[in-house]
Amino acid sequence: MTETNRLTEQSNGRGGKKNVQKNGYQNIKDYISDKIRSRQWPPGHLLPTETELATQFDCARATVNRALGELAEEQIIDRRRKAGSRVRDGRERKANLKILFPCREVEAMGMRHRYVSLSREVCALPTLLLGPDSTDGSQDCVQLAGIHYADEEPFQYEEAWIRKDLFPSLSIDDGRAVAPCLTLLQKNPFYHGSIRITVSKATQGEARYLGLRTGEPLLNKEYILTDGVGGTPVALMQLHYKPDYSIASAF
Template structure:
Protein backbone atom coordinates (compact mmCIF):
# COMPACT_ATOMS: atom_id res chain seq x y z
CA UNK A 1 0.00 0.00 0.00
CA UNK A 2 1.61 3.23 -1.12
CA UNK A 3 0.44 6.04 1.09
CA UNK A 4 1.94 8.83 -0.92
CA UNK A 5 -0.43 11.19 -2.67
CA UNK A 6 1.35 10.44 -5.94
CA UNK A 7 0.80 6.73 -5.43
CA UNK A 8 -2.86 7.26 -4.71
CA UNK A 9 -3.23 9.53 -7.71
CA UNK A 10 -1.66 6.85 -9.85
CA UNK A 11 -4.01 4.18 -8.54
CA UNK A 12 -7.10 6.32 -9.04
CA UNK A 13 -5.83 7.26 -12.49
CA UNK A 14 -5.49 3.56 -13.27
CA UNK A 15 -9.09 2.91 -12.25
CA UNK A 16 -10.19 5.68 -14.57
CA UNK A 17 -8.07 4.33 -17.42
CA UNK A 18 -9.31 0.79 -16.90
CA UNK A 19 -12.90 1.90 -16.81
CA UNK A 20 -13.54 0.70 -13.27
CA UNK A 21 -14.95 4.16 -12.75
CA UNK A 22 -16.67 5.45 -15.87
CA UNK A 23 -17.42 8.99 -17.04
CA UNK A 24 -20.27 10.40 -15.00
CA UNK A 25 -19.81 7.92 -12.16
CA UNK A 26 -19.69 9.01 -8.56
CA UNK A 27 -16.51 7.72 -6.96
CA UNK A 28 -16.15 6.90 -3.25
CA UNK A 29 -15.85 9.78 -0.82
CA UNK A 30 -12.50 10.94 0.50
CA UNK A 31 -13.30 9.31 3.80
CA UNK A 32 -13.98 5.95 2.16
CA UNK A 33 -10.82 6.14 0.09
CA UNK A 34 -8.63 7.20 2.97
CA UNK A 35 -9.99 4.17 4.75
CA UNK A 36 -9.31 1.88 1.81
CA UNK A 37 -5.79 3.20 1.27
CA UNK A 38 -5.22 3.33 5.00
CA UNK A 39 -4.02 6.90 5.01
CA UNK A 40 -5.13 10.32 6.15
CA UNK A 41 -7.96 12.03 4.33
CA UNK A 42 -5.69 14.96 3.50
CA UNK A 43 -3.53 12.64 1.43
CA UNK A 44 -6.50 11.44 -0.61
CA UNK A 45 -7.59 15.04 -0.94
CA UNK A 46 -4.24 16.02 -2.42
CA UNK A 47 -4.43 13.22 -4.98
CA UNK A 48 -8.01 13.94 -6.03
CA UNK A 49 -7.40 17.67 -6.27
CA UNK A 50 -4.52 17.01 -8.58
CA UNK A 51 -6.70 14.90 -10.87
CA UNK A 52 -9.46 17.49 -10.75
CA UNK A 53 -6.98 20.17 -11.84
CA UNK A 54 -6.21 18.10 -14.91
CA UNK A 55 -9.89 17.92 -15.70
CA UNK A 56 -10.33 14.20 -15.08
CA UNK A 57 -12.54 14.60 -12.02
CA UNK A 58 -15.24 17.06 -11.03
CA UNK A 59 -15.66 17.72 -7.37
CA UNK A 60 -18.52 19.38 -5.52
CA UNK A 61 -19.24 19.65 -1.84
CA UNK A 62 -21.97 17.34 -0.76
CA UNK A 63 -22.41 16.08 -4.32
CA UNK A 64 -19.13 14.19 -4.12
CA UNK A 65 -16.51 13.48 -6.75
CA UNK A 66 -17.52 12.43 -10.25
CA UNK A 67 -15.53 11.22 -13.20
CA UNK A 68 -15.66 14.04 -15.72
CA UNK A 69 -18.31 13.28 -18.33
CA UNK A 70 -16.31 14.74 -21.18
CA UNK A 71 -12.69 14.75 -20.21
CA UNK A 72 -11.59 18.08 -21.63
CA UNK A 73 -7.84 17.89 -21.55
CA UNK A 74 -6.09 20.87 -20.08
CA UNK A 75 -2.61 21.68 -21.19
CA UNK A 76 -0.11 23.97 -19.55
CA UNK A 77 2.17 25.99 -21.81
CA UNK A 78 5.22 27.95 -20.87
CA UNK A 79 5.05 31.33 -22.52
CA UNK A 80 8.50 32.03 -23.86
CA UNK A 81 10.78 34.90 -23.08
CA UNK A 82 12.11 35.55 -26.56
CA UNK A 83 15.71 36.05 -25.53
CA UNK A 84 15.78 32.93 -23.39
CA UNK A 85 14.15 30.87 -26.12
CA UNK A 86 16.67 31.93 -28.72
CA UNK A 87 19.65 31.45 -26.47
CA UNK A 88 18.40 28.04 -25.38
CA UNK A 89 18.76 26.96 -29.00
CA UNK A 90 22.35 28.08 -28.99
CA UNK A 91 21.76 31.11 -31.19
CA UNK A 92 22.67 34.68 -30.55
CA UNK A 93 19.78 36.87 -29.61
CA UNK A 94 19.53 40.28 -31.20
CA UNK A 95 16.91 42.97 -30.97
CA UNK A 96 16.06 45.87 -33.23
CA UNK A 97 13.72 48.73 -32.43
CA UNK A 98 11.76 49.65 -35.54
CA UNK A 99 9.44 52.33 -34.33
CA UNK A 100 8.56 54.20 -31.20
CA UNK A 101 5.88 56.86 -30.95
CA UNK A 102 3.14 58.29 -28.81
CA UNK A 103 -0.26 58.04 -30.38
CA UNK A 104 -3.88 57.87 -29.56
CA UNK A 105 -4.87 54.23 -29.51
CA UNK A 106 -6.79 53.09 -32.56
CA UNK A 107 -10.16 51.60 -31.87
CA UNK A 108 -9.18 47.94 -32.06
CA UNK A 109 -6.37 48.48 -29.59
CA UNK A 110 -8.42 50.38 -27.05
CA UNK A 111 -11.04 47.66 -27.34
CA UNK A 112 -8.45 45.00 -26.69
CA UNK A 113 -7.16 46.87 -23.66
CA UNK A 114 -10.68 47.72 -22.51
CA UNK A 115 -9.75 51.39 -22.44
CA UNK A 116 -12.67 53.71 -21.83
CA UNK A 117 -11.22 56.88 -23.26
CA UNK A 118 -8.81 56.90 -26.17
CA UNK A 119 -5.69 57.53 -24.14
CA UNK A 120 -2.29 58.52 -25.42
CA UNK A 121 -0.24 55.36 -25.56
CA UNK A 122 3.31 54.42 -26.36
CA UNK A 123 3.46 52.37 -29.53
CA UNK A 124 6.47 50.18 -30.20
CA UNK A 125 7.43 47.94 -33.08
CA UNK A 126 10.47 45.75 -32.85
CA UNK A 127 12.16 42.75 -34.40
CA UNK A 128 13.77 39.91 -32.49
CA UNK A 129 16.50 37.89 -34.19
CA UNK A 130 17.91 34.44 -33.74
CA UNK A 131 21.38 34.89 -35.18
CA UNK A 132 20.73 36.79 -38.39
CA UNK A 133 17.29 35.31 -38.93
CA UNK A 134 14.21 37.25 -37.92
CA UNK A 135 12.58 35.33 -35.12
CA UNK A 136 9.60 37.39 -34.05
CA UNK A 137 7.88 40.64 -34.88
CA UNK A 138 6.57 42.54 -31.88
CA UNK A 139 3.86 45.18 -32.01
CA UNK A 140 3.10 46.63 -28.63
CA UNK A 141 1.04 49.36 -26.95
CA UNK A 142 1.90 50.55 -23.47
CA UNK A 143 -0.15 52.66 -21.10
CA UNK A 144 2.32 55.23 -19.70
CA UNK A 145 -0.02 56.19 -16.87
CA UNK A 146 0.40 52.78 -15.30
CA UNK A 147 3.97 51.88 -16.15
CA UNK A 148 6.49 53.68 -13.96
CA UNK A 149 9.87 54.68 -15.26
CA UNK A 150 8.83 54.28 -18.85
CA UNK A 151 10.63 57.41 -20.03
CA UNK A 152 13.87 56.21 -18.46
CA UNK A 153 13.99 53.07 -20.55
CA UNK A 154 16.10 53.08 -23.69
CA UNK A 155 14.02 50.87 -25.93
CA UNK A 156 16.67 50.88 -28.61
CA UNK A 157 18.73 48.73 -26.24
CA UNK A 158 16.22 46.96 -24.03
CA UNK A 159 13.36 45.06 -25.55
CA UNK A 160 9.98 46.21 -24.33
CA UNK A 161 9.03 42.58 -24.04
CA UNK A 162 11.80 41.94 -21.57
CA UNK A 163 11.44 45.19 -19.65
CA UNK A 164 7.76 44.69 -19.05
CA UNK A 165 7.94 41.02 -18.17
CA UNK A 166 10.72 41.61 -15.69
CA UNK A 167 9.59 44.84 -14.12
CA UNK A 168 5.92 45.43 -14.57
CA UNK A 169 3.55 43.16 -12.71
CA UNK A 170 -0.06 42.54 -13.50
CA UNK A 171 -3.02 41.13 -11.72
CA UNK A 172 -5.00 39.89 -14.71
CA UNK A 173 -4.10 38.89 -18.21
CA UNK A 174 -5.46 37.42 -21.39
CA UNK A 175 -3.64 35.33 -23.92
CA UNK A 176 -4.82 34.12 -27.28
CA UNK A 177 -3.18 32.15 -30.06
CA UNK A 178 -4.02 32.02 -33.73
CA UNK A 179 -2.73 32.05 -37.28
CA UNK A 180 -2.51 34.97 -39.66
CA UNK A 181 -1.47 35.44 -43.25
CA UNK A 182 1.58 37.64 -43.69
CA UNK A 183 1.04 41.01 -45.35
CA UNK A 184 3.63 42.94 -47.32
CA UNK A 185 5.10 44.60 -44.24
CA UNK A 186 5.39 41.34 -42.31
CA UNK A 187 6.97 39.66 -45.30
CA UNK A 188 9.62 42.30 -45.66
CA UNK A 189 10.48 42.53 -42.00
CA UNK A 190 10.53 38.80 -41.36
CA UNK A 191 12.16 38.08 -44.72
CA UNK A 192 9.60 35.56 -45.88
CA UNK A 193 7.19 35.22 -48.82
CA UNK A 194 4.09 37.30 -48.65
CA UNK A 195 1.58 34.49 -48.36
CA UNK A 196 3.29 32.80 -45.42
CA UNK A 197 1.29 31.59 -42.46
CA UNK A 198 2.34 33.35 -39.27
CA UNK A 199 1.79 32.12 -35.74
CA UNK A 200 0.19 34.90 -33.75
CA UNK A 201 0.22 35.40 -30.01
CA UNK A 202 -1.75 38.19 -28.37
CA UNK A 203 -1.24 39.11 -24.77
CA UNK A 204 -2.87 41.86 -22.73
CA UNK A 205 -2.40 42.61 -19.07
CA UNK A 206 -4.05 44.75 -16.41
CA UNK A 207 -2.95 45.90 -12.99
CA UNK A 208 -5.84 46.21 -10.58
CA UNK A 209 -8.20 46.85 -13.45
CA UNK A 210 -6.01 49.40 -15.23
CA UNK A 211 -4.71 48.48 -18.69
CA UNK A 212 -0.96 47.98 -18.72
CA UNK A 213 -0.01 46.75 -22.14
CA UNK A 214 -1.14 44.73 -25.11
CA UNK A 215 1.16 43.02 -27.55
CA UNK A 216 0.99 41.00 -30.72
CA UNK A 217 3.87 38.67 -31.47
CA UNK A 218 4.13 37.25 -34.98
CA UNK A 219 6.33 34.26 -35.69
CA UNK A 220 7.42 33.07 -39.13
CA UNK A 221 6.46 29.62 -40.45
CA UNK A 222 7.99 26.72 -38.56
CA UNK A 223 7.52 28.15 -35.11
CA UNK A 224 5.69 25.86 -32.69
CA UNK A 225 4.60 25.98 -29.11
CA UNK A 226 4.79 22.57 -27.44
CA UNK A 227 3.92 20.88 -24.19
CA UNK A 228 3.34 17.45 -22.72
CA UNK A 229 0.01 16.17 -21.52
Protein backbone atom coordinates in the same frame (compact mmCIF):
# COMPACT_ATOMS: atom_id res chain seq x y z
CA MET B 1 -25.30 -1.58 -2.79
CA THR B 2 -23.64 1.80 -2.11
CA GLU B 3 -20.11 2.62 -3.22
CA THR B 4 -18.97 2.60 0.41
CA ASN B 5 -20.41 -0.88 0.95
CA ARG B 6 -18.73 -2.13 -2.21
CA LEU B 7 -15.41 -0.78 -0.97
CA THR B 8 -15.93 -2.42 2.41
CA GLU B 9 -16.81 -5.73 0.78
CA GLN B 10 -13.66 -5.61 -1.30
CA SER B 11 -11.42 -4.67 1.64
CA ASN B 12 -12.89 -7.53 3.71
CA GLY B 13 -12.41 -9.98 0.88
CA ARG B 14 -16.09 -11.03 0.74
CA GLY B 15 -17.58 -12.22 -2.52
CA GLY B 16 -14.26 -13.56 -3.72
CA LYS B 17 -13.10 -10.07 -4.72
CA LYS B 18 -9.55 -8.83 -4.56
CA ASN B 19 -8.57 -7.15 -1.31
CA VAL B 20 -7.89 -3.43 -1.37
CA GLN B 21 -4.52 -2.50 0.06
CA LYS B 22 -4.61 0.05 2.86
CA ASN B 23 -2.49 3.13 3.57
CA GLY B 24 -0.27 4.90 1.04
CA TYR B 25 -1.68 7.56 -1.25
CA GLN B 26 -0.35 5.66 -4.27
CA ASN B 27 -2.54 2.66 -3.44
CA ILE B 28 -5.60 4.91 -3.31
CA LYS B 29 -4.60 6.61 -6.54
CA ASP B 30 -4.04 3.28 -8.30
CA TYR B 31 -7.35 1.93 -7.06
CA ILE B 32 -9.29 4.91 -8.41
CA SER B 33 -7.34 4.89 -11.68
CA ASP B 34 -8.11 1.20 -12.21
CA LYS B 35 -11.82 1.81 -11.64
CA ILE B 36 -11.83 4.61 -14.20
CA ARG B 37 -9.75 2.87 -16.86
CA SER B 38 -11.84 -0.28 -16.58
CA ARG B 39 -14.92 1.90 -17.13
CA GLN B 40 -16.47 0.74 -13.87
CA TRP B 41 -16.53 4.44 -13.05
CA PRO B 42 -17.56 6.17 -16.31
CA PRO B 43 -17.22 9.91 -17.07
CA GLY B 44 -19.33 11.92 -14.65
CA HIS B 45 -19.27 9.23 -11.96
CA LEU B 46 -19.20 10.67 -8.43
CA LEU B 47 -16.29 9.31 -6.39
CA PRO B 48 -16.56 8.30 -2.74
CA THR B 49 -15.93 11.18 -0.35
CA GLU B 50 -12.55 11.79 1.26
CA THR B 51 -13.95 10.58 4.56
CA GLU B 52 -15.23 7.33 3.01
CA LEU B 53 -11.92 6.66 1.29
CA ALA B 54 -9.94 7.49 4.43
CA THR B 55 -12.06 5.05 6.45
CA GLN B 56 -11.81 2.38 3.79
CA PHE B 57 -8.03 2.60 3.42
CA ASP B 58 -7.42 3.17 7.12
CA CYS B 59 -5.47 6.36 6.52
CA ALA B 60 -5.61 10.09 7.17
CA ARG B 61 -7.75 12.36 4.99
CA ALA B 62 -4.55 14.18 4.02
CA THR B 63 -3.38 10.97 2.33
CA VAL B 64 -6.62 10.73 0.35
CA ASN B 65 -6.40 14.43 -0.48
CA ARG B 66 -2.94 13.93 -1.96
CA ALA B 67 -4.15 11.04 -4.15
CA LEU B 68 -7.15 13.00 -5.40
CA GLY B 69 -5.02 16.08 -5.91
CA GLU B 70 -2.62 14.25 -8.21
CA LEU B 71 -5.49 12.69 -10.15
CA ALA B 72 -6.96 16.17 -10.62
CA GLU B 73 -3.60 17.53 -11.81
CA GLU B 74 -3.40 14.67 -14.31
CA GLN B 75 -6.90 15.66 -15.52
CA ILE B 76 -8.41 12.29 -14.63
CA ILE B 77 -10.94 13.68 -12.16
CA ASP B 78 -12.58 17.05 -11.47
CA ARG B 79 -12.65 18.29 -7.89
CA ARG B 80 -15.15 20.91 -6.80
CA ARG B 81 -15.60 22.34 -3.33
CA LYS B 82 -18.73 20.93 -1.63
CA ALA B 83 -19.65 19.08 -4.84
CA GLY B 84 -17.18 16.22 -4.56
CA SER B 85 -14.95 14.63 -7.19
CA ARG B 86 -16.15 13.26 -10.51
CA VAL B 87 -14.53 11.35 -13.36
CA ARG B 88 -13.55 13.71 -16.16
CA ASP B 89 -14.67 13.42 -19.75
CA GLY B 90 -11.55 12.31 -21.60
CA ARG B 91 -12.66 14.09 -24.78
CA GLU B 92 -11.55 17.39 -23.27
CA ARG B 93 -8.02 18.03 -22.05
CA LYS B 94 -6.05 21.07 -20.93
CA ALA B 95 -2.55 21.57 -22.30
CA ASN B 96 0.22 23.19 -20.30
CA LEU B 97 1.73 25.85 -22.54
CA LYS B 98 4.95 27.49 -21.38
CA ILE B 99 4.88 31.24 -21.94
CA LEU B 100 8.24 32.74 -22.94
CA PHE B 101 8.80 36.39 -23.73
CA PRO B 102 10.71 36.93 -27.03
CA CYS B 103 14.13 37.56 -25.51
CA ARG B 104 13.90 34.44 -23.33
CA GLU B 105 12.46 32.37 -26.17
CA VAL B 106 15.53 33.03 -28.33
CA GLU B 107 17.93 32.34 -25.46
CA ALA B 108 16.12 29.06 -24.68
CA MET B 109 16.99 27.88 -28.20
CA GLY B 110 20.67 28.45 -27.43
CA MET B 111 20.91 31.45 -29.74
CA ARG B 112 22.00 35.05 -29.25
CA HIS B 113 19.16 37.56 -28.98
CA ARG B 114 19.19 41.03 -30.47
CA TYR B 115 16.33 43.52 -30.74
CA VAL B 116 16.10 46.26 -33.35
CA SER B 117 13.53 49.02 -32.83
CA LEU B 118 11.62 50.10 -35.94
CA SER B 119 9.23 52.69 -34.52
CA ARG B 120 8.04 54.22 -31.24
CA GLU B 121 5.08 56.58 -31.05
CA VAL B 122 2.35 57.78 -28.74
CA CYS B 123 -1.21 56.82 -29.69
CA ALA B 124 -4.66 56.31 -28.18
CA LEU B 125 -5.15 53.30 -25.96
CA PRO B 126 -6.36 50.26 -27.96
CA THR B 127 -9.78 48.87 -27.08
CA LEU B 128 -8.20 45.64 -25.82
CA LEU B 129 -6.35 47.61 -23.12
CA LEU B 130 -9.37 49.44 -21.78
CA GLY B 131 -10.03 48.42 -18.19
CA PRO B 132 -13.49 47.49 -16.87
CA ASP B 133 -14.00 51.06 -15.60
CA SER B 134 -12.81 52.79 -18.78
CA THR B 135 -15.36 54.38 -21.10
CA ASP B 136 -13.14 55.54 -23.94
CA GLY B 137 -9.68 55.30 -25.39
CA SER B 138 -8.59 58.86 -24.58
CA GLN B 139 -5.69 57.59 -22.47
CA ASP B 140 -2.36 57.43 -24.19
CA CYS B 141 -0.08 54.48 -24.75
CA VAL B 142 3.29 53.97 -26.39
CA GLN B 143 3.20 51.85 -29.54
CA LEU B 144 6.41 50.03 -30.34
CA ALA B 145 7.44 47.91 -33.31
CA GLY B 146 10.65 45.97 -33.76
CA ILE B 147 12.39 42.81 -34.88
CA HIS B 148 13.83 40.10 -32.65
CA TYR B 149 16.87 38.37 -34.12
CA ALA B 150 18.21 34.89 -33.30
CA ASP B 151 21.88 34.60 -34.24
CA GLU B 152 21.38 37.57 -36.60
CA GLU B 153 18.48 35.91 -38.43
CA PRO B 154 15.02 37.57 -38.23
CA PHE B 155 13.05 35.46 -35.76
CA GLN B 156 10.01 37.51 -34.87
CA TYR B 157 8.32 40.78 -35.71
CA GLU B 158 6.66 42.38 -32.69
CA GLU B 159 4.14 45.14 -32.20
CA ALA B 160 3.40 46.24 -28.64
CA TRP B 161 1.17 48.79 -26.93
CA ILE B 162 2.10 49.78 -23.35
CA ARG B 163 -0.04 52.01 -21.13
CA LYS B 164 1.74 55.34 -20.66
CA ASP B 165 0.05 56.11 -17.34
CA LEU B 166 1.57 52.95 -15.86
CA PHE B 167 4.98 53.55 -17.46
CA PRO B 168 5.42 57.35 -17.30
CA SER B 169 9.16 57.11 -17.89
CA LEU B 170 8.68 55.29 -21.22
CA SER B 171 9.59 57.77 -23.94
CA ILE B 172 9.54 57.67 -27.72
CA ASP B 173 12.84 59.57 -27.64
CA ASP B 174 14.59 56.93 -25.54
CA GLY B 175 17.71 56.11 -27.55
CA ARG B 176 18.19 52.77 -25.81
CA ALA B 177 15.12 51.31 -27.54
CA VAL B 178 15.09 48.11 -25.48
CA ALA B 179 12.69 45.27 -26.27
CA PRO B 180 9.16 45.82 -24.88
CA CYS B 181 9.36 42.65 -22.78
CA LEU B 182 12.41 43.99 -20.94
CA THR B 183 10.64 47.28 -20.25
CA LEU B 184 7.67 45.39 -18.82
CA LEU B 185 9.76 43.03 -16.71
CA GLN B 186 11.70 45.88 -15.14
CA LYS B 187 8.45 47.05 -13.51
CA ASN B 188 6.91 43.68 -12.66
CA PRO B 189 8.57 40.26 -13.11
CA PHE B 190 5.25 38.41 -12.90
CA TYR B 191 2.25 39.17 -15.13
CA HIS B 192 -0.99 37.36 -15.78
CA GLY B 193 -3.21 37.65 -18.83
CA SER B 194 -4.48 35.86 -21.90
CA ILE B 195 -3.07 34.46 -25.12
CA ARG B 196 -4.66 34.10 -28.54
CA ILE B 197 -3.02 32.17 -31.39
CA THR B 198 -3.97 32.86 -35.00
CA VAL B 199 -2.71 32.37 -38.54
CA SER B 200 -2.61 35.12 -41.16
CA LYS B 201 -0.97 36.11 -44.43
CA ALA B 202 2.08 38.33 -44.22
CA THR B 203 1.55 41.94 -45.19
CA GLN B 204 4.15 43.67 -47.30
CA GLY B 205 5.79 45.17 -44.22
CA GLU B 206 5.74 41.96 -42.18
CA ALA B 207 7.17 40.03 -45.11
CA ARG B 208 10.00 42.54 -45.55
CA TYR B 209 10.96 42.44 -41.86
CA LEU B 210 10.97 38.63 -41.68
CA GLY B 211 12.54 37.94 -45.06
CA LEU B 212 9.39 36.40 -46.56
CA ARG B 213 7.20 36.92 -49.58
CA THR B 214 4.00 38.92 -49.22
CA GLY B 215 1.10 36.56 -48.55
CA GLU B 216 3.16 33.80 -46.95
CA PRO B 217 1.56 32.36 -43.79
CA LEU B 218 2.43 33.72 -40.37
CA LEU B 219 1.75 32.26 -36.95
CA ASN B 220 0.69 35.00 -34.53
CA LYS B 221 0.57 35.13 -30.74
CA GLU B 222 -1.35 37.92 -29.05
CA TYR B 223 -0.80 38.57 -25.34
CA ILE B 224 -2.87 40.84 -23.15
CA LEU B 225 -0.90 41.29 -19.95
CA THR B 226 -2.63 42.26 -16.70
CA ASP B 227 -1.37 43.39 -13.32
CA GLY B 228 -2.50 40.35 -11.35
CA VAL B 229 -5.28 37.86 -12.09
CA GLY B 230 -8.17 39.79 -13.62
CA GLY B 231 -6.28 43.03 -12.93
CA THR B 232 -5.77 46.18 -14.95
CA PRO B 233 -4.64 45.57 -18.55
CA VAL B 234 -1.03 46.75 -18.84
CA ALA B 235 0.16 45.88 -22.33
CA LEU B 236 -0.85 44.30 -25.61
CA MET B 237 1.79 42.32 -27.51
CA GLN B 238 1.35 40.92 -31.02
CA LEU B 239 4.13 38.55 -32.07
CA HIS B 240 4.47 37.38 -35.67
CA TYR B 241 6.50 34.28 -36.60
CA LYS B 242 7.73 32.66 -39.81
CA PRO B 243 5.91 29.62 -41.27
CA ASP B 244 8.48 27.18 -39.87
CA TYR B 245 7.73 28.21 -36.28
CA SER B 246 6.04 25.59 -34.12
CA ILE B 247 4.47 25.33 -30.66
CA ALA B 248 4.79 22.21 -28.49
CA SER B 249 3.00 21.42 -25.26
CA ALA B 250 2.02 18.51 -23.03
CA PHE B 251 -1.30 17.31 -21.60
